[in-house]
Amino acid sequence: MSTRLGARIAGIGFWSPLLPGWPVARDVLAGLAPPPAGPPAKASARLLAPTERRRAPDTVAIALEVAAGACEMARMDPRSLPSIFASTHGDLPINDYMCSTLATTPALCSPTKFHNSVHNAAAGYWTMGTGCMQPSTALSAWHDTFANGLLEALVQAVAGMTPVLYVAYDVGARGPLAAVSPSEGLLAMALVLDPRGDANPADWRLDASVEALPAPSQSAPAPAPWDALLPANAMRQCLPLLAALTGSGDSSMLLRLGSGSRLAVTVINAAAQGPA
Amino acid sequence: MIPLAVTAFTATSAVGNGNAAHAAALRQGRSGLRRNDFTAQPLDTWIGRVAGLEALDWPQAFARHDCRNNRLAWLGLQQDGLRDAVEDAIRRHGAARVALVLGTSTSSIGATEEAYARLGVDGSFPPDLRRPEVHTPHSLGLFVAHALGIAGPCVTVATACSSSAKVFAQAERLLRLGIADAALVGGVDTLCGSVLFGFNSLELVSREPCRPFDVARSGISLGEAAGFALLERDGAAAAWLIGHGESSDAHHMSSPHPQGLGARLAIGDALARAGIAPGDVDYLNLHGTASQKNDEVEAALIAELFPATLAASSTKGWTGHTLGAAGILEAVICLLALREGFRPGTLNTTTLDPQCGPQLRLQGEYTPVGIAMTQSFGFGGNNCVLVFAQGARR
Numbered sequence: 001m002s003t004r005l006g007a008r009i010a011g012i013g014f015w016s017p018l019l020p021g022w023p024v025a026r027d028v029l030a031g032l033a034p035p036p037a038g039p040p041a042k043a044s045a046r047l048l049a050p051t052e053r054r055r056a057p058d059t060v061a062i063a064l065e066v067a068a069g070a071c072e073m074a075r076m077d078p079r080s081l082p083s084i085f086a087s088t089h090g091d092l093p094i095n096d097y098m099c100s101t102l103a104t105t106p107a108l109c110s111p112t113k114f115h116n117s118v119h120n121a122a123a124g125y126w127t128m129g130t131g132c133m134q135p136s137t138a139l140s141a142w143h144d145t146f147a148n149g150l151l152e153a154l155v156q157a158v159a160g161m162t163p164v165l166y167v168a169y170d171v172g173a174r175g176p177l178a179a180v181s182p183s184e185g186l187l188a189m190a191l192v193l194d195p196r197g198d199a200n201p202a203d204w205r206l207d208a209s210v211e212a213l214p215a216p217s218q219s220a221p222a223p224a225p226w227d228a229l230l231p232a233n234a235m236r237q238c239l240p241l242l243a244a245l246t247g248s249g250d251s252s253m254l255l256r257l258g259s260g261s262r263l264a265v266t267v268i269n270a271a272a273q274g275p276a
Numbered sequence: 277m278i279p280l281a282v283t284a285f286t287a288t289s290a291v292g293n294g295n296a297a298h299a300a301a302l303r304q305g306r307s308g309l310r311r312n313d314f315t316a317q318p319l320d321t322w323i324g325r326v327a328g329l330e331a332l333d334w335p336q337a338f339a340r341h342d343c344r345n346n347r348l349a350w351l352g353l354q355q356d357g358l359r360d361a362v363e364d365a366i367r368r369h370g371a372a373r374v375a376l377v378l379g380t381s382t383s384s385i386g387a388t389e390e391a392y393a394r395l396g397v398d399g400s401f402p403p404d405l406r407r408p409e410v411h412t413p414h415s416l417g418l419f420v421a422h423a424l425g426i427a428g429p430c431v432t433v434a435t436a437c438s439s440s441a442k443v444f445a446q447a448e449r450l451l452r453l454g455i456a457d458a459a460l461v462g463g464v465d466t467l468c469g470s471v472l473f474g475f476n477s478l479e480l481v482s483r484e485p486c487r488p489f490d491v492a493r494s495g496i497s498l499g500e501a502a503g504f505a506l507l508e509r510d511g512a513a514a515a516w517l518i519g520h521g522e523s524s525d526a527h528h529m530s531s532p533h534p535q536g537l538g539a540r541l542a543i544g545d546a547l548a549r550a551g552i553a554p555g556d557v558d559y560l561n562l563h564g565t566a567s568q569k570n571d572e573v574e575a576a577l578i579a580e581l582f583p584a585t586l587a588a589s590s591t592k593g594w595t596g597h598t599l600g601a602a603g604i605l606e607a608v609i610c611l612l613a614l615r616e617g618f619r620p621g622t623l624n625t626t627t628l629d630p631q632c633g634p635q636l637r638l639q640g641e642y643t644p645v646g647i648a649m650t651q652s653f654g655f656g657g658n659n660c661v662l663v664f665a666q667g668a669r670r
Contacts, residue, residue, distance in 0.1 A: 103389070111530075114470070118434070120435040120658055123658070124529050133524050139431050141430060151455070155453055176392065176401055210455050258428050259427045260371055
């Protein structure tokens with residue numbers, strides 16, 4: 001039997017061009033407010049110095065946006081939090097740039113694009129932007145990226161008895177790569193997970209355990225109205241959890257971790273059960 | 277921390293396939309570096325290339341995973357009884373109770389590069405490379421899980437050059453919390469255009485075989501490698517993982533913190549977790565890439581933190597810098613130092629940088645090694661330090 005992994009969801013960050021920010025996303029997806037009018041929003045890596053902010057690729061901009069949002073909601077100093085960054089594909093536009101350049105004029109490869117091509121670029125810029133010297137990691141597990149990232153976040157939180165920051169994101173593919181690594185638009189979600197006993201009643205708790213049983217390889221589809229609000233992005237893997245957090249009651253989900261193992265997650269909505 | 281048993285381990289790099297080839301090359305001072313003959317327009321540099329990958333007999337069952345990186349993974353898995361050890365662990369614990377945590381920096385981006393070099397007139401991928409499995413960073417994890425029948429959590433860590441060191445820390449937490457009963461960790465990185473021309477664009481690539489910590493060093497030699505280690509709570513241990521430490525520099529994407537603050541935190545964390553003092557470490561395998569900046573910062577840090585009795589060296593002169601595979605390759609070199617009672621020196625280096633303390637050794641030496649440590653520092657300021665010991669000291 002494996003340990004039960006429990007944590008308070010102390011902060012939530014969310015970003016997509018039509019739902020730029022967790023408060024907007026929560027109200028719109030819960031059906032409490034109409035989608036914001038006006039043109040789609042742009043994420044800005046506001047934590048970074050102006051030169052770096054201008055040059056920040058979308059991967060970095062959306063990851064830092066949701067990470068900052070989750071930390072603000074949790075009222076926690078980002079410098080105190082170990083961080084786990086998860087992305088299915090990493091920076092697809094930079095991969096497209098690198099592969100195109102290598103096929104034609106390899107000697108002209110841009111040094112900035114090259115160092116931004118590492119899978120941990122967002123993690124690196126986050127630690128630089130906040131001055132955080134805590135451990136930081138960057139993971140990928142293809143269609144199971146969100147689940148494996150969430151597992152590692154919960155494991156780090158419980159093993160270290162420390163709150164952690166979990167950030168999951170993907171961007172749209174560009175060029176010939178789109179045929180084999182399909183992903184559209186921008187989508188990012190972040191959680192601050194706190195395993196310590198809480199003094200204040202929390203809005204949500206998350207309880208998970210790893211089960212040695214196969215899970216379906218694809219996540220459950222999101223509610224149909226969401227298709228117009230959220231792009232066909234590879235990080236739609238986070239939608240079951242997003243649905244749980246925008247719903248009113250408790251909910252459970254099974255997320256695939258490997259060919260014979262799954263993460264059984266229960267989200268407990270303490271706020272819906274009235275004051276503690 | 278409670279030590280973890282390393283019940284099997286292996287490495288394959290430019291110096292040869294498997295542990296015996298590495299031990300012999302380290303003793304004999306035989307480098308695996310050669311003039312670069314990789315990519316259509318090879319850069320003027322030296323590389324650590326693994327021979328024979330192109331001609332490897334590739335099983336039809338793995339056709340959709342075929343690429344240079346997975347070929348190197350497969351070659352690596354054949355060495356030192358690693359596959360048998362994993363099969364045995366699966367038999368004892370069940371496939372779903374074995375986790376797979378692998379590190380890589382570029383995974384099989386070489387296959388994507390090849391597709392871009394052979395695009396159809398309509399700009400589409402050539403039919404033989406329309407395989408999504410090899411164009412994802414998780415290509416390595418997908419292949420190894422399939423090849424070995426591992427059914428537990430399966431994840432790829434990609435934190436540049438610390439990737440396959442961090443897998444030990446991640447696996448240790450999974451075993452400590454009972455999420456898994458065994459974990460196969462390791463990493464594979466292969467030469468590709470992205471790293472050769474990318475590091476060249478940063479002016480970090482040497483025109484000669486790399487000379488770590490030499491006063492006249494001129495940059496890195498890139499290499500490729502595969503390595504694996506099987507971790508369990510107990511068992512017939514070849515050695516024990518007794519500590520790990522991780523940190524971030526919070527300084528720069530491609531340059532280390534000038535005072536090595538992040539590295540210092542990771543070293544401190546690893547020693548504390550192991551419950552040992554700096555003077556307890558018998559051999560330290562350094563990151564030692566032979567880049568100006570890394571070696572300058574790392575040399576000063578070691579001179580300050582460790583007693584003169586420590587033997588520290590960089591083995592990049594044998595293998596080149598194998599990037600996302602450096603963590604596991606150098607962990608295996610530490611495990612070999614424990615097993616063979618041999619502390620490797622530093623190859624190709626003639627005159628040490630004056631920053632270096634007496635710890636930095638050019639010559640290898642036969643002496644019992646009780647505790648060996650390795651440090652890996654990646655782009656994005658990502659640091660990881662591992663400590664291994666002969667005994668568990670419980």
